Amino acid sequence: MDKKRILIVGLEHSEVKAIKQDLGFEYLIVHYEVLPKVKLEEGILFVESATSPGKFLSVDKVIFHGIYENDFDFITLLALWNGPCLPGALGMMDLRQRIPGLVRSLRVSKFSGIKRGMVIGCQEYTASTEVVAKWGIWHCGEDKSKFNGDWTSTETSVIEEFIMGEAVRIMLVGDQYWQIKLTGESWLKSIHNEGSWEMEVDEELLLDSQNIAKHFGLQTVGVDYMVGINGKRYLLEVNHIPNVTVFPFVNKAFIEFSKNWVLGQ
Template sequence: MDKIRILVIGLEEAEVNALKQSLNFNYLMVHYDLVPQVKLIEGQLYVESSSIPGKYLLVNKVIFHGIYKDDLDFITLLAMWNGPCLPNALGMMDLRQRIPGLVRALSVSKFSGIKRGMVIGEQEYNSETEVVAKWGIWHCGEDKNKFNGDWTSTETSVIEEFIDGEAVRIMIVGDKNWQIRLTGDTWLKSIHNEGSWEMEIDQELLLDSTAIAKHFNLQTVGVDYIIGKNGERYLLEVNHIPNVTVFPFVNKAFIEYAGEWMVS
């Protein structure tokens, strides 16, 4: 019987080693830190060997966990392949580009009430209130600017009213979920700052995030919201590749879920 080859991209060595413990002799794992060369031939996925350039190996399953500058074509190829992929490749493709992904998510969320604007390319924009401009391809807290008055974009940007409040993330891994408080010394909040940790979960936000995950068929997802000082809640962003290494309880759940998924 041919062995099942699992392609793993982007996970750190500790996670890769932990996942290997779930595999028996019927499985092979190939791991890449960066996006490798792949080909889709008559519905079958192949990856270039890391040790023999030019040799391509048949792939049966993929675990993709990274955000790379030019990864949209790769994710699209995975979606066209339509094979077993964690997270689901079509969902990743729909959310990969920041602004189009936000538009798709807003059509699902019940917390879409932030007033937003948009500029295409380089344009001047004037606001009489504090707003936040977001642009680029990253989902990592980068490419944002808070301003009022005049501002000039350097590329296509979405502009949303600034909500002063508490930033949170609903994190979903399979059937497990958490609400994470996002912290920071400035208006920019992140899971990487000291004080970011699990908090009591808002059931309405969980239901909303679960609906988003189901809509995009994503097994893992991180959905960011802002809770205004008046208690109103607003969707900010959907992370199709949420970090699974910062919090040990998330890391443990991901390793368990991915390990079971690989051999299912």
């Protein structure tokens, strides 16, 4: 029986061990916590051996879970390969850079009502109300600034009106889903803050997230929304690599889904 080689990038050793369990001897795992050297030759994906530098091994399937500073070319190569990849490589490529990913997502979501502006490079911007500037390709809270009045950008930025309300994330892992309340001591909210946890699911936000996931061909995704104090809902961003380690119920579901995905492909 021909053995199948699975490349897993970004997951921790304990998670790889859990995925590998019950896969059987016909599956070989190549695991990297950082980006490995890969190449695509005549439609075949190769990865450098973790134990024999310079030796490249053919790959049958890829599980990718990480965000790295220079990963766009890596993801693009996976998309060009067009082989079995979790999540879908084309969707990851479309969403990896936050601002272009936001633009693409707003074309799909029904909750796209936030008025947004944009500046390119270093420019002055004058806001008549309280707004939030977001810049960079990273899906995190460190590259945001709230202001009212004059502000000068240091790089290309999107500016959107500041919404008072509750920040939530719809997490999808295959057919399973959760709505997570995002918390924080300041206006910046995150799944990493104490108090962030599962809450009742808004069925309309769930359907919107599922439509976005289907559009981008992603089996796992985290979609962030703001629910205003007036009850209106707004799409904030779509995370192509949502953290699956913070909440144990998500982690368990992701490991089981990954294992079944390998066996079912």
